[in-house]
Amino acid sequence: xxxxDNRIVVIVTAAVFILVTAVIYILDILMPKNFNNxxxxxxxxxxxxxxxxxxxxxxxxxxxxxxxxxxxxxxxxYLDSDKINYNILPLSFVCGSKTIANAAFAVYQLxxxxxxxxLKKVSYEELExxxxxxxxxxxxxxxxxxxxxxxxxxxxxxxxLDQNFSKAKEIMKKNFKVPAIYINGYLIDEExxxxxxxxYLAMDKKNESF
Amino acid sequence: xxxxxxWGIYFAWVIASISxxxxxxxxxxxxxxxxxxxxxxxxxxxxxxxxxxxxxxxxNLKAIPFIISxxxxxxxxxxxxxxxxxxxxxxxxxxxxxxxxNIKLFGIVDMSILSFLAFASIFLILFYLRKx
Numbered sequence: 001x002x003x004x005d006n007r008i009v010v011i012v013t014a015a016v017f018i019l020v021t022a023v024i025y026i027l028d029i030l031m032p033k034n035f036n037n038x039x040x041x042x043x044x045x046x047x048x049x050x051x052x053x054x055x056x057x058x059x060x061x062x063x064x065x066x067x068x069x070x071x072x073x074x075x076x077x078y079l080d081s082d083k084i085n086y087n088i089l090p091l092s093f094v095c096g097s098k099t100i101a102n103a104a105f106a107v108y109q110l111x112x113x114x115x116x117x118x119l120k121k122v123s124y125e126e127l128e129x130x131x132x133x134x135x136x137x138x139x140x141x142x143x144x145x146x147x148x149x150x151x152x153x154x155x156x157x158x159x160x161l162d163q164n165f166s167k168a169k170e171i172m173k174k175n176f177k178v179p180a181i182y183i184n185g186y187l188i189d190e191e192x193x194x195x196x197x198x199x200y201l202a203m204d205k206k207n208e209s210f
Numbered sequence: 211x212x213x214x215x216x217w218g219i220y221f222a223w224v225i226a227s228i229s230x231x232x233x234x235x236x237x238x239x240x241x242x243x244x245x246x247x248x249x250x251x252x253x254x255x256x257x258x259x260x261x262x263x264x265x266x267x268x269x270n271l272k273a274i275p276f277i278i279s280x281x282x283x284x285x286x287x288x289x290x291x292x293x294x295x296x297x298x299x300x301x302x303x304x305x306x307x308x309x310x311x312n313i314k315l316f317g318i319v320d321m322s323i324l325s326f327l328a329f330a331s332i333f334l335i336l337f338y339l340r341k342x
Contacts, residue, residue: 006220006266006267006269007267009220010220010223010263010266010267011267013220013223013224013227014227014263017227017228017231020231021231021234021235024235024239025238025239028239169241170241173238173241
Protein backbone atom coordinates (compact mmCIF):
# COMPACT_ATOMS: atom_id res chain seq x y z
CA UNK A 1 0.00 0.00 0.00
CA UNK A 2 2.84 2.35 0.95
CA UNK A 3 4.66 1.60 -2.30
CA UNK A 4 1.48 2.31 -4.26
CA ASP A 5 1.14 5.69 -2.49
CA ASN A 6 4.64 6.59 -3.68
CA ARG A 7 3.84 5.61 -7.23
CA ILE A 8 0.64 7.65 -7.33
CA VAL A 9 2.38 10.74 -5.92
CA VAL A 10 5.26 10.42 -8.41
CA ILE A 11 2.89 9.94 -11.36
CA VAL A 12 0.69 12.89 -10.32
CA THR A 13 3.77 15.12 -9.81
CA ALA A 14 5.19 14.13 -13.20
CA ALA A 15 1.80 14.84 -14.81
CA VAL A 16 1.70 18.30 -13.17
CA PHE A 17 5.24 19.05 -14.42
CA ILE A 18 4.37 17.99 -17.97
CA LEU A 19 1.11 19.97 -17.91
CA VAL A 20 2.74 23.15 -16.59
CA THR A 21 5.55 22.91 -19.17
CA ALA A 22 3.05 22.32 -21.98
CA VAL A 23 0.90 25.28 -20.88
CA ILE A 24 3.94 27.61 -20.74
CA TYR A 25 5.06 26.40 -24.18
CA ILE A 26 1.60 26.80 -25.75
CA LEU A 27 1.11 30.24 -24.17
CA ASP A 28 4.46 31.30 -25.61
CA ILE A 29 3.27 30.30 -29.08
CA LEU A 30 -0.25 31.76 -28.74
CA MET A 31 0.56 35.05 -27.05
CA PRO A 32 1.10 38.01 -29.40
CA LYS A 33 4.70 39.24 -29.59
CA ASN A 34 5.54 42.67 -28.23
CA PHE A 35 7.11 45.20 -30.55
CA ASN A 36 8.13 48.82 -30.30
CA ASN A 37 9.06 51.14 -33.14
CA UNK A 38 12.08 52.78 -31.47
CA UNK A 39 14.44 51.40 -34.10
CA UNK A 40 11.94 50.96 -36.92
CA UNK A 41 11.20 52.78 -40.13
CA UNK A 42 7.63 53.70 -39.27
CA UNK A 43 4.91 54.73 -41.72
CA UNK A 44 1.17 55.29 -41.79
CA UNK A 45 -1.14 56.06 -38.93
CA UNK A 46 0.71 55.85 -35.58
CA UNK A 47 -2.63 55.60 -33.76
CA UNK A 48 -4.00 52.77 -35.87
CA UNK A 49 -4.99 49.62 -34.01
CA UNK A 50 -3.47 47.55 -36.81
CA UNK A 51 0.28 47.46 -36.36
CA UNK A 52 2.47 45.71 -38.89
CA UNK A 53 6.12 44.90 -38.17
CA UNK A 54 8.38 43.44 -40.83
CA UNK A 55 11.91 42.14 -40.28
CA UNK A 56 13.90 42.36 -43.45
CA UNK A 57 17.44 42.46 -44.74
CA UNK A 58 17.55 44.69 -47.82
CA UNK A 59 20.08 42.39 -49.50
CA UNK A 60 18.27 39.08 -49.08
CA UNK A 61 16.53 37.87 -52.24
CA UNK A 62 13.10 37.21 -50.74
CA UNK A 63 13.12 40.57 -48.94
CA UNK A 64 13.95 42.28 -52.22
CA UNK A 65 10.98 40.56 -53.87
CA UNK A 66 8.77 41.62 -50.99
CA UNK A 67 9.98 45.22 -51.15
CA UNK A 68 9.59 45.43 -54.93
CA UNK A 69 6.22 43.73 -55.47
CA UNK A 70 4.44 43.73 -52.14
CA UNK A 71 5.35 46.98 -50.34
CA UNK A 72 4.03 49.31 -53.10
CA UNK A 73 0.66 47.53 -52.94
CA UNK A 74 0.52 47.97 -49.16
CA UNK A 75 1.44 51.61 -49.54
CA UNK A 76 -1.29 52.21 -52.08
CA UNK A 77 -4.03 50.25 -50.30
CA TYR A 78 -3.38 50.94 -46.64
CA LEU A 79 -0.66 53.52 -45.96
CA ASP A 80 -1.78 56.36 -48.23
CA SER A 81 -5.22 56.13 -46.63
CA ASP A 82 -3.72 55.94 -43.12
CA LYS A 83 -5.45 52.67 -42.32
CA ILE A 84 -2.53 50.91 -40.70
CA ASN A 85 0.76 51.53 -38.94
CA TYR A 86 3.57 49.89 -40.93
CA ASN A 87 7.03 49.37 -39.44
CA ILE A 88 10.08 48.01 -41.18
CA LEU A 89 12.75 46.63 -38.83
CA PRO A 90 15.91 46.45 -40.94
CA LEU A 91 18.38 43.68 -40.15
CA SER A 92 21.87 43.20 -41.42
CA PHE A 93 23.32 39.72 -41.60
CA VAL A 94 23.76 39.21 -45.36
CA CYS A 95 27.24 40.31 -46.48
CA GLY A 96 27.27 43.97 -47.49
CA SER A 97 23.78 44.81 -46.25
CA LYS A 98 24.96 47.09 -43.43
CA THR A 99 25.56 49.96 -45.86
CA ILE A 100 22.11 49.63 -47.47
CA ALA A 101 20.44 49.42 -44.05
CA ASN A 102 22.32 52.54 -42.90
CA ALA A 103 21.33 54.27 -46.15
CA ALA A 104 17.67 53.29 -45.55
CA PHE A 105 17.72 54.87 -42.08
CA ALA A 106 19.46 57.98 -43.46
CA VAL A 107 16.88 58.42 -46.24
CA TYR A 108 14.09 57.90 -43.72
CA GLN A 109 15.52 60.58 -41.44
CA LEU A 110 16.28 63.10 -44.18
CA UNK A 111 13.09 62.72 -46.21
CA UNK A 112 10.58 60.08 -45.13
CA UNK A 113 8.43 60.66 -48.23
CA UNK A 114 11.19 59.44 -50.54
CA UNK A 115 11.75 56.20 -48.65
CA UNK A 116 9.51 54.00 -50.78
CA UNK A 117 11.15 55.24 -53.99
CA UNK A 118 14.51 54.40 -52.45
CA LEU A 119 13.27 50.97 -51.39
CA LYS A 120 11.94 50.14 -54.83
CA LYS A 121 15.21 51.09 -56.51
CA VAL A 122 17.33 49.29 -53.94
CA SER A 123 15.30 46.11 -54.33
CA TYR A 124 15.36 46.21 -58.14
CA GLU A 125 19.04 46.89 -58.71
CA GLU A 126 22.06 44.78 -57.80
CA LEU A 127 24.09 47.11 -55.61
CA GLU A 128 27.74 46.25 -55.35
CA UNK A 129 29.27 49.30 -53.69
CA UNK A 130 28.50 52.44 -51.70
CA UNK A 131 28.80 54.42 -54.90
CA UNK A 132 25.83 52.51 -56.39
CA UNK A 133 23.72 53.53 -53.39
CA UNK A 134 24.90 57.14 -53.58
CA UNK A 135 23.93 57.19 -57.26
CA UNK A 136 20.37 56.13 -56.38
CA UNK A 137 20.05 58.65 -53.55
CA UNK A 138 21.28 61.51 -55.74
CA UNK A 139 18.20 60.96 -57.93
CA UNK A 140 15.83 61.31 -54.96
CA UNK A 141 14.22 64.62 -54.06
CA UNK A 142 14.66 66.61 -50.88
CA UNK A 143 17.66 64.77 -49.48
CA UNK A 144 20.75 66.68 -48.41
CA UNK A 145 23.34 64.49 -50.07
CA UNK A 146 26.30 65.64 -47.99
CA UNK A 147 24.54 64.81 -44.72
CA UNK A 148 23.36 61.51 -46.19
CA UNK A 149 26.90 60.60 -47.22
CA UNK A 150 28.24 61.41 -43.77
CA UNK A 151 25.56 59.33 -42.03
CA UNK A 152 26.26 56.33 -44.28
CA UNK A 153 30.05 56.61 -44.12
CA UNK A 154 30.02 56.84 -40.32
CA UNK A 155 27.50 53.94 -40.13
CA UNK A 156 25.66 55.80 -37.38
CA UNK A 157 22.68 53.42 -37.46
CA UNK A 158 24.60 50.24 -36.66
CA UNK A 159 23.28 50.41 -33.09
CA UNK A 160 19.71 50.33 -34.47
CA LEU A 161 20.58 47.26 -36.54
CA ASP A 162 22.02 45.48 -33.49
CA GLN A 163 18.89 46.29 -31.48
CA ASN A 164 16.67 44.98 -34.27
CA PHE A 165 18.75 41.82 -34.57
CA SER A 166 18.41 41.16 -30.83
CA LYS A 167 14.66 41.72 -31.07
CA ALA A 168 14.39 39.38 -34.07
CA LYS A 169 16.30 36.65 -32.19
CA GLU A 170 14.16 37.16 -29.10
CA ILE A 171 10.91 36.90 -31.04
CA MET A 172 11.68 34.26 -33.66
CA LYS A 173 14.16 32.18 -31.64
CA LYS A 174 15.13 29.13 -33.66
CA ASN A 175 12.60 29.87 -36.42
CA PHE A 176 14.57 32.91 -37.49
CA LYS A 177 13.74 33.96 -41.06
CA VAL A 178 13.45 37.04 -43.22
CA PRO A 179 11.21 38.51 -44.35
CA ALA A 180 9.04 37.91 -41.28
CA ILE A 181 5.73 39.74 -41.16
CA TYR A 182 3.87 40.29 -37.89
CA ILE A 183 0.41 41.84 -37.69
CA ASN A 184 -0.59 42.87 -34.17
CA GLY A 185 2.07 40.55 -32.79
CA TYR A 186 1.15 37.44 -34.80
CA LEU A 187 3.33 35.97 -37.55
CA ILE A 188 1.55 35.71 -40.90
CA ASP A 189 2.40 34.67 -44.46
CA GLU A 190 2.86 37.23 -47.20
CA GLU A 191 -0.04 35.70 -49.17
CA UNK A 192 -2.46 36.16 -46.27
CA UNK A 193 -1.45 39.73 -45.55
CA UNK A 194 -4.39 41.47 -47.25
CA UNK A 195 -6.96 39.01 -45.90
CA UNK A 196 -5.74 39.45 -42.34
CA UNK A 197 -5.64 43.24 -42.65
CA UNK A 198 -9.17 43.28 -44.11
CA UNK A 199 -10.39 41.10 -41.23
CA TYR A 200 -8.85 43.48 -38.69
CA LEU A 201 -10.32 46.49 -40.49
CA ALA A 202 -13.77 44.86 -40.53
CA MET A 203 -13.45 44.09 -36.81
CA ASP A 204 -12.38 47.66 -36.16
CA LYS A 205 -15.39 49.02 -38.05
CA LYS A 206 -17.72 46.71 -36.14
CA ASN A 207 -16.30 47.89 -32.81
CA GLU A 208 -16.65 51.51 -33.84
CA SER A 209 -20.32 51.07 -34.80
CA PHE A 210 -21.03 49.69 -31.31
CA UNK B 211 12.70 12.58 10.11
CA UNK B 212 10.38 9.68 9.37
CA UNK B 213 8.73 11.70 6.65
CA UNK B 214 12.11 12.61 5.24
CA UNK B 215 13.23 8.98 5.21
CA UNK B 216 10.21 8.08 3.17
CA TRP B 217 9.86 11.12 0.92
CA GLY B 218 13.45 12.38 0.73
CA ILE B 219 14.13 10.79 -2.63
CA TYR B 220 10.86 12.25 -3.91
CA PHE B 221 11.92 15.76 -2.79
CA ALA B 222 15.29 15.28 -4.50
CA TRP B 223 13.51 14.26 -7.70
CA VAL B 224 11.17 17.28 -7.51
CA ILE B 225 14.19 19.61 -7.15
CA ALA B 226 15.98 17.94 -10.10
CA SER B 227 12.82 18.08 -12.26
CA ILE B 228 12.08 21.74 -11.49
CA SER B 229 15.73 22.63 -12.21
CA UNK B 230 15.72 20.75 -15.52
CA UNK B 231 12.39 22.22 -16.64
CA UNK B 232 13.42 25.77 -15.65
CA UNK B 233 16.68 25.38 -17.52
CA UNK B 234 14.80 24.24 -20.66
CA UNK B 235 12.27 27.07 -20.34
CA UNK B 236 15.11 29.61 -19.96
CA UNK B 237 16.83 28.41 -23.13
CA UNK B 238 13.89 27.41 -25.34
CA UNK B 239 11.21 29.93 -24.36
CA UNK B 240 13.00 32.89 -22.75
CA UNK B 241 15.79 32.41 -25.30
CA UNK B 242 18.81 32.70 -22.99
CA UNK B 243 21.66 30.87 -24.66
CA UNK B 244 23.22 28.46 -22.15
CA UNK B 245 26.95 29.02 -21.67
CA UNK B 246 29.51 26.23 -21.42
CA UNK B 247 29.18 26.01 -17.60
CA UNK B 248 25.38 25.85 -17.89
CA UNK B 249 25.82 22.95 -20.32
CA UNK B 250 28.12 21.10 -17.91
CA UNK B 251 25.58 21.57 -15.13
CA UNK B 252 22.80 20.35 -17.41
CA UNK B 253 24.85 17.19 -18.10
CA UNK B 254 24.70 16.42 -14.37
CA UNK B 255 21.14 17.62 -13.67
CA UNK B 256 19.16 16.02 -16.54
CA UNK B 257 20.13 12.41 -15.68
CA UNK B 258 19.20 13.08 -12.04
CA UNK B 259 15.67 14.11 -13.11
CA UNK B 260 15.22 10.69 -14.75
CA UNK B 261 17.08 8.42 -12.32
CA UNK B 262 15.65 10.00 -9.15
CA UNK B 263 12.17 9.81 -10.72
CA UNK B 264 12.52 6.04 -11.22
CA UNK B 265 13.97 5.65 -7.70
CA UNK B 266 11.09 7.65 -6.19
CA UNK B 267 8.55 5.65 -8.20
CA UNK B 268 10.04 2.33 -7.08
CA UNK B 269 10.84 3.67 -3.59
CA ASN B 270 14.28 2.14 -4.05
CA LEU B 271 17.41 3.75 -2.62
CA LYS B 272 19.95 1.16 -3.76
CA ALA B 273 21.25 3.29 -6.63
CA ILE B 274 22.32 6.19 -4.38
CA PRO B 275 26.04 5.24 -4.27
CA PHE B 276 26.09 5.19 -8.08
CA ILE B 277 24.57 8.63 -8.55
CA ILE B 278 25.71 10.64 -5.53
CA SER B 279 28.72 11.92 -7.47
CA UNK B 280 26.43 13.65 -10.03
CA UNK B 281 25.03 16.37 -7.71
CA UNK B 282 28.45 16.78 -6.08
CA UNK B 283 30.23 17.52 -9.37
CA UNK B 284 27.29 19.70 -10.51
CA UNK B 285 27.51 21.71 -7.27
CA UNK B 286 31.27 22.24 -7.73
CA UNK B 287 30.73 23.57 -11.29
CA UNK B 288 27.83 25.79 -10.13
CA UNK B 289 29.95 27.14 -7.27
CA UNK B 290 32.79 27.90 -9.66
CA UNK B 291 30.39 29.69 -12.02
CA UNK B 292 28.88 31.64 -9.11
CA UNK B 293 32.33 32.86 -8.04
CA UNK B 294 33.53 33.86 -11.52
CA UNK B 295 30.30 35.63 -12.47
CA UNK B 296 29.63 37.38 -9.17
CA UNK B 297 33.17 38.42 -8.27
CA UNK B 298 33.97 39.81 -11.68
CA UNK B 299 36.65 37.33 -12.71
CA UNK B 300 35.88 38.10 -16.34
CA UNK B 301 38.93 36.24 -17.60
CA UNK B 302 37.53 32.94 -16.34
CA UNK B 303 33.90 33.83 -17.08
CA UNK B 304 31.79 32.09 -19.66
CA UNK B 305 31.72 35.14 -21.92
CA UNK B 306 28.28 34.25 -23.23
CA UNK B 307 24.85 35.54 -22.33
CA UNK B 308 24.81 34.20 -18.75
CA UNK B 309 26.15 37.51 -17.49
CA UNK B 310 23.57 39.38 -19.56
CA UNK B 311 20.59 37.16 -18.65
CA ASN B 312 20.37 39.03 -15.38
CA ILE B 313 17.55 36.96 -13.88
CA LYS B 314 17.91 37.59 -10.19
CA LEU B 315 15.58 36.29 -7.53
CA PHE B 316 15.10 38.94 -4.82
CA GLY B 317 17.75 40.97 -6.65
CA ILE B 318 20.61 38.76 -5.43
CA VAL B 319 20.13 35.10 -6.30
CA ASP B 320 21.09 34.52 -9.93
CA MET B 321 20.83 31.34 -11.98
CA SER B 322 24.21 29.91 -10.96
CA ILE B 323 23.41 30.34 -7.25
CA LEU B 324 20.02 28.66 -7.77
CA SER B 325 21.77 25.84 -9.58
CA PHE B 326 24.28 25.48 -6.73
CA LEU B 327 21.46 25.40 -4.15
CA ALA B 328 19.63 22.73 -6.18
CA PHE B 329 22.71 20.50 -6.58
CA ALA B 330 23.75 20.99 -2.96
CA SER B 331 20.30 20.13 -1.59
CA ILE B 332 20.05 17.01 -3.79
CA PHE B 333 23.54 15.97 -2.64
CA LEU B 334 22.66 16.48 1.04
CA ILE B 335 19.42 14.51 0.67
CA LEU B 336 21.21 11.64 -1.07
CA PHE B 337 24.04 11.78 1.49
CA TYR B 338 21.50 11.55 4.32
CA LEU B 339 19.60 8.71 2.67
CA ARG B 340 22.64 6.68 1.54
CA LYS B 341 22.62 4.24 4.49
CA UNK B 342 18.85 3.93 4.93
